[in-house]
Amino acid sequence: MANVRTRQLFVGLGFILPNILGFLTFTLVPLVVSFTLAFSNWDLHLHNMFRDEPLRFLGLDNFKELFHHPDFWQYFGNTLFLMMGIPFSMAGSLGAALLLSKDSKTKTDLLKPKLLAGAVMLSCFLVILCLGLEMSAMFLLLSLLFGGIVIGGVLGGITVYRTLFYMPAFTAGVATYILWKKLYNPQVGPFNQVLRPFLDSLTSLVQSMPVWVMSGLSVFLVVAIFIIAASYISKLGRFWRTEEVGWLTLLFALLITLVPIFFASKVIQHWHLGFILSVAVIAVMGWEVWSSLFSGRKPVRDRAKGMGEHLMLSVLLLIANFSLIGISLVIWNLPSMASDGLNPPEWLTDFHWAKPSLMIMMLWMAIGSNNMILYLAGLTNISPELYEAAEIDGASRFQRFWHVTWPQLAPVTFFIFVMSMIHGLQGGFEIARTMTEGGPAGATTTLSYSVYIEGFETGRLGYASAVAWALFVLVLAVTLFNFKFGNRNTND
Amino acid sequence: MTDQQTKTKPQKKSEFLSFGSWHLLMTFFGLTMLIPFVWMVLTSLKPLAELGNDSWLPSEAQWQNYKEVFSVIPFGRFYWNSLFIASWVTFLQVLTSSLAAFSFSRLQWPGRDKVFLLYLSTMMLPGLVMLIPNYQIMVKLGLVNTMPGLILPAAFSAFGTFLLRQFMLTIPSSLDEAAEIDGASKWRVFWEVILPLSRPGLITLTIFTFMGNYHSFFWPLVMMRSVEKYTLPIGLLFFDSERGQSTHLLMAAVTMSVLPLVIIFVVLQKYLTKGIQLGGVKG
Numbered sequence: 001m002a003n004v005r006t007r008q009l010f011v012g013l014g015f016i017l018p019n020i021l022g023f024l025t026f027t028l029v030p031l032v033v034s035f036t037l038a039f040s041n042w043d044l045h046l047h048n049m050f051r052d053e054p055l056r057f058l059g060l061d062n063f064k065e066l067f068h069h070p071d072f073w074q075y076f077g078n079t080l081f082l083m084m085g086i087p088f089s090m091a092g093s094l095g096a097a098l099l100l101s102k103d104s105k106t107k108t109d110l111l112k113p114k115l116l117a118g119a120v121m122l123s124c125f126l127v128i129l130c131l132g133l134e135m136s137a138m139f140l141l142l143s144l145l146f147g148g149i150v151i152g153g154v155l156g157g158i159t160v161y162r163t164l165f166y167m168p169a170f171t172a173g174v175a176t177y178i179l180w181k182k183l184y185n186p187q188v189g190p191f192n193q194v195l196r197p198f199l200d201s202l203t204s205l206v207q208s209m210p211v212w213v214m215s216g217l218s219v220f221l222v223v224a225i226f227i228i229a230a231s232y233i234s235k236l237g238r239f240w241r242t243e244e245v246g247w248l249t250l251l252f253a254l255l256i257t258l259v260p261i262f263f264a265s266k267v268i269q270h271w272h273l274g275f276i277l278s279v280a281v282i283a284v285m286g287w288e289v290w291s292s293l294f295s296g297r298k299p300v301r302d303r304a305k306g307m308g309e310h311l312m313l314s315v316l317l318l319i320a321n322f323s324l325i326g327i328s329l330v331i332w333n334l335p336s337m338a339s340d341g342l343n344p345p346e347w348l349t350d351f352h353w354a355k356p357s358l359m360i361m362m363l364w365m366a367i368g369s370n371n372m373i374l375y376l377a378g379l380t381n382i383s384p385e386l387y388e389a390a391e392i393d394g395a396s397r398f399q400r401f402w403h404v405t406w407p408q409l410a411p412v413t414f415f416i417f418v419m420s421m422i423h424g425l426q427g428g429f430e431i432a433r434t435m436t437e438g439g440p441a442g443a444t445t446t447l448s449y450s451v452y453i454e455g456f457e458t459g460r461l462g463y464a465s466a467v468a469w470a471l472f473v474l475v476l477a478v479t480l481f482n483f484k485f486g487n488r489n490t491n492d
Numbered sequence: 493m494t495d496q497q498t499k500t501k502p503q504k505k506s507e508f509l510s511f512g513s514w515h516l517l518m519t520f521f522g523l524t525m526l527i528p529f530v531w532m533v534l535t536s537l538k539p540l541a542e543l544g545n546d547s548w549l550p551s552e553a554q555w556q557n558y559k560e561v562f563s564v565i566p567f568g569r570f571y572w573n574s575l576f577i578a579s580w581v582t583f584l585q586v587l588t589s590s591l592a593a594f595s596f597s598r599l600q601w602p603g604r605d606k607v608f609l610l611y612l613s614t615m616m617l618p619g620l621v622m623l624i625p626n627y628q629i630m631v632k633l634g635l636v637n638t639m640p641g642l643i644l645p646a647a648f649s650a651f652g653t654f655l656l657r658q659f660m661l662t663i664p665s666s667l668d669e670a671a672e673i674d675g676a677s678k679w680r681v682f683w684e685v686i687l688p689l690s691r692p693g694l695i696t697l698t699i700f701t702f703m704g705n706y707h708s709f710f711w712p713l714v715m716m717r718s719v720e721k722y723t724l725p726i727g728l729l730f731f732d733s734e735r736g737q738s739t740h741l742l743m744a745a746v747t748m749s750v751l752p753l754v755i756i757f758v759v760l761q762k763y764l765t766k767g768i769q770l771g772g773v774k775g
Contacts, residue, residue, distance in 0.1 A: 005602060011678050012601030019592035020607075022648025027614050030625035037624065096521070102514060116512050138548055142523075145530065149519045163758060164522035167529070170757045173707035174725035175746045178732050179532050182739055188544040190531050368525060370768045377769045426618045430709050434729055448620055455624050456714055468621045479616050
């Protein structure tokens with residue numbers, strides 16, 4: 001018997017031998033070495049072929065330096081800032097997948113597509129004729145492209161569109177980063193070429209409008225933030241009543257949701273407003289909780305019930321609210337900016353615009369990415385009976401999405417969220433290296449780029465390893481979050 | 493996938509957007525995705541004097557820009573290096589991964605699942621953590637600035653093993669049991685039964701690995717010192733820093749490095765979408 005087991009072991013190991021050798025040399029050994037390095041003072045200025053001082057172990061000194069270094073916190077902040085694009089790209093992927101899944105190809109006979117294609121071609125042709133050919137060859141080209149895609153789409157259906165959507169993600173790499181660097185060129189880049197005339201007309205529009213329109217719009221957006229926060233929290237309170245979430249979940253979600261409100265009131269320097277609004281939000285939730293307590297119900301035993309899903313949701317909301325604050329700030333300041341004419345941004349070379357520029361590019365790449373394919377697969381796995389049942393119950397389109405599609409997609413959403421967080425934490429190196437070199441003034445240096453700088457340009461290998469391990473701890477935290485809450489979510 | 497999708501969707505759902513408006517909406521989004529590429533191709537055809545013009549179109553298409561790229565930088569060399577490295581890595585990785593995946597999915601041996609778990613857990617490690625020691629190992633082995641130095645570390649992959657194992661688990665075990673009753677050795681079961689049946693999985697892994705190494709940037713950047721050993725991404729970066737003002741030539745180079753990807757994608761996208769679902773949903 002023992003003989004058979006030994007034989008099995010040898011055969012089994014024999015098959016993985018080539019792989020395990022590589023695994024040991026290039027993964028396990030470096031891992032151990034890297035961990036040791038993180039506690040050492042290895043610096044290429046002290047330890048090289050000309051000067052060989054003995055390596056010293058510093059204990060936790062590298063990590064202490066890291067936490068006291070303002071640069072580290074700036075780079076960490078940059079990484080988090082870039083990760084704020086995640087909810088938008090997730091929403092974009094979901095939207096694209098939803099649209100793609102509504103393929104109406106099989107429903108129609110062949111005549112209709114031909115008619116549509118003909119109509120679009122004819123209309124493009126007419127537009128060109130009407131505007132006169134001096135309207136530039138550019139316009140002709142765009143209409144031809146448009147018509148071409150429509151015809152392709154009508155004949156090829158979902159495949160053609162999916163290919164188009166997926167293209168940016170598939171080609172993402174140094175080549176497309178360099179392309180975008182040129183697109184963002186402040187002087188001759190096409191973005192600013194298109195923006196300049198647009199901004200000129202916007203300037204005159206803003207100048208012709210009374211100031212209160214803009215400030216009103218800005219205030220409206222802040223009110224929207226409050227409404228979003230309050231309705232989410234009241235929904236949570238209701239969930240607590242129906243025992244769908246535990247009190248710990250409620251508390252965490254409440255705290256995260258209140259952050260943008262306080263931030264907004266800090267920005268407009270009215271602290272008391274923040275307090276009043278948060279009290280209002282808490283009151284909304286309190287009402288739900290209070291009324292359920294009076295109905296004599298015992299609190300849920302599992303205090304962290306629904307934690308994973310709602311932590312994710314409240315983080316997504318947090319980011320959405322922060323962007324609303326940003327937009328409302330811009331609108332608020334628009335009249336004073338327009339008084340001396342609006343200029344297109346300097347994009348990558350402007351300290352404040354560099355990160356948003358990168359986020360726009362990453363959004364373009366992420367919408368049609370693997371996430372869209374995963375959502376698409378998730379959508380096909382939803383049983384049509386669920387929709388039929390919802391329809392019989394008279395559910396509106398929005399209700400069907402909210403009560404059938406969204407909960408059915410929850411595991412996929414959670415998976416994508418976790419994966420995007422992990423990628424986001426480690427990301428930004430290639431972009432920083434090819435597009436901005438981490439600048440201006442470190443505005444686009446992420447943690448991974450700082451590891452490269454410290455390790456291969458400054459030569460402080462020990463410190464660089466410490467940064468890498470700090471990054472690892474962050475990734476580990478996200479992974480553990482996934483393990484703790486991910487499975488529960490998929491079993492629902 | 494398309495067939496399934498349309499079959500399972502209730503007919504009523506597509507009423508929200510009529511046939512025409514659905515197509516127009518999709519076309520609009522598709523165009524948004526395409527526009528940067530359109531600008532790229534058009535700029536690559538411009539003469540130097542027209543680069544700052546408002547019009548995107550060249551007055552006359554300058555096809556010789558593409559030829560010029562090869563004389564300005566050793567672009568052909570970069571192309572060859574990238575293809576050479578990506579092909580070798582893909583070959584080695586598919587080989588080692590399929591062997592290991594067979595062992596993890598088909599063979600019974602003590603400690604198998606523990607070893608597999610160890611493999612899986614390294615998939616979550618940021619590659620950055622291993623980067624510096626790996627570089628030092630390469631210095632010790634004298635492989636810095638050499639092709640094997642790029643190929644070897646990439647030839648073993650936990651992800652590939654995982655992907656192929658997932659795929660091999662879907663192959664019914666009755667097939668290899670039948671072969672074993674006929675007296676086939678483990679090696680023959682692997683080579684003649686499992687490997688041919690995992691063809692779709694192998695193709696998927698081949699595409700992923702090839703793509704990943706074609707794009708690979710970090711490792712070649714720190715490893716390669718001499719220009720004639722640069723891969724495409726490093727070469728493009730080098731071109732951008734040396735001759736950044738010749739946007740038309742740069743865009744020609746970018747177009748040429750994106751083109752193989754587009755072709756691979758359009759031809760093989762069926763396998764890709766399958767692979768993403770296999771590696772994603774079940775992960």
